[in-house]
Amino acid sequence: MSPNPPLDWTAITAEAIEHFKALLRIPTVNPPGNERPAADYLARIFEAEGIEHTIVESEPTRASIVARIRAKNPSGKGPLLLNGHLDVVGVDREKWTHDPFGAVEADGCIWGRGAIDMKNMVTMSAMTLVLLKRARVALDRDIIFAGVADEESGSNKGAVFLVEKHRELVQSEYVLNEVGGHTLHMGAARYYPIQVAEKGICWFEITAEGEPGHGSMPHPGNAVVRIARAIAALGDSRLPQHASPVVENFLRTIAKGAPFPQSKVLPLLLNPRLASTLLEIVQRIEPDRAKGLNAMLRNTASPTMLDAGHKVNVIPSRASAHVDGRVLPGMTEREFLDEVQRVIGPGLRITVREQHDGVEFTTDTPLYRAIESTLAVHDPGGVPVPYMIPGFTDSFAYARLGAICYGFSPVRLGRELEFTKMYHGHDERIPVEGFAWGLRVLYELVRDFCARS
Incomplete structure (x- = not known):
């Protein structure tokens, strides 16, 4: 020394x-x-x-x-x-x-x-x-x-x-x-989390195209409505759960020092069949903690910016949303986008704007x-x-x-x-x-x- x-x-x-x-x-x-x-x-x-x-x-x-x-x-x-x-x-x-x-x-x-x-x-x-x-x-x-x-x-x-x-x-x-x-x-208990893993990013744009027209005559092909449905679907859905060994160890470790009922709930979050229901319960009690736990257990996709139209009485032919995607280490861009596509449905174009792996x-x-x-x-x-x-x-x-x-x-x-x-x-x-x-x-x-x- x-x-x-x-x-x-x-x-x-x-x-x-x-x-x-x-x-x-x-x-x-x-x-x-x-x-x-x-x-x-x-x-x-x-x-x-x-x-x-x-x-x-x-x-x-x-x-x-x-x-x-x-x-x-x-x-x-x-x-x-x-x-x-x-x-x-x-x-x-x-x-x-x-x-x-x-x-x-x-x-x-x-x-x-x-x-x-x-x-x-x-x-x-x-x-x-x-x-x-x-x-x-x-x-x-x-x-x-x-x-x-x-x-x-x-x-x-x-x-x-x-x-x-x-x-x-x-x-x-x-x-x-x-x-x-x-x-x-x-x-x-007091814990000191040491970051050994982080998600990657996949920032992408979803584009809907439809028939333009006069705002006084609604029609089902409205691009704004189609992009709105896609955004709502992302907001209402959780992508599939993939608990990594790092996350599993983290949840089991902090559960040991947590009071009841957290001591029981945290390990159960690793069970995909129970996790969504439990996260809803945690969301009502500790919303900030629920957000973090949810994000550790799966890929996420958060719509953050919208772009559509230029005049109030014109139905535009195009509408788009920018989405902040976060991808778990070890998962590919293609695997992530397939999960997103299954949520938003067919007929919408996805364009990746920036990406790096976790x-x-x-x-x-x-x-x-x-x-x-x-x-x-x-x-x-x-x-x-x-x-x-x-x-x-x-x-x-x-x-x-x-x-x-x-x-x-x-x-x-x-x-x-x-x-x-x-x-x-x-x-x-x-x-x-x-x-x-x-x-x-x-x-x-x-x-x-x-x-x-």
Whole structure:
């Protein structure tokens, strides 16, 4: 183990929070993104510490920054990459308690768009490199930080761009990314989901064509009515259930700590004959949890945009709907679209607009075991558990490098805050103490995993 001088975590946390708030105040809403000011801010931090870094742009203002600390005595082990996206989703300002770009500290939390998704991980990762450099920790593998653009719109101008055009900057053996490492309370038990799998996307358009005509004379071939029926069918249906081993293990594990009746209901969700009825019951009691459970058990297709007509008194010859499809790891685009087609019926055209496969990573690695060990030190009563998110992250891009990716952006949350309500939601915020806890957990995990024995 490399030398481990005592660190002043009070001072370190104050420094990290200063950087965190500064990043939250930079409005990197995507679209349009404009991540360059955030990348420039991080570059100034690395420049002051003498840490090697570079900024690349996929197009003007769409910037990603990559920094690296090199191993002093390389052992042949591949680098560990800490990833965080710099862009954030939009806000409805009038529905926020505090300015979403004000980085207000109130009620024990720091409020702002990106507080959980994911400028917290950006800050913790950057500070991890800073602390390792200051402590002169002898490493046996390189540590890379990537603060990337465009994750919220598909990653093409960020992580995908780095993988395809600047592979040498981000080639790594392991990646730590977002959506994992947060506290999940079930009864008296505390779990820490570690993301080891994520769905792919299949964003597609459904098009209905029909006979045009005057709006005063309805007819059954109206394209708007046909597309409406297709959308209603998708909204009223659940696609077939496919419980993966990761999801099965996750549900059975958290059921052990759940109170009755959740302790009985969760495992029964794995039975396709019972799942729909049980999900309806859960929906009435805990609608947010029901949405997440449903999405883990099957492919999903959510209509999100409509396009039809140009004049109120003209029945158009064409109507279309854009649909956000999420596909389980291991399933093909064709298998997914066949499921959709069976729901919406024949005579409608499906056109895929963007697609990438889901990914799943093994837990039988030294890094996963290191995550378990670190959590055992910082929360001995907490239980790490592998899980799959129903969305996607930049991990699908890094998987193309052959990297093993885990979602582990540690934050300790109390019962009053539910992680899934924070990202993309109103009043996104993070507890100050939970951020400080995560900062130390991430640093010690990376230090112990990458330090020379």
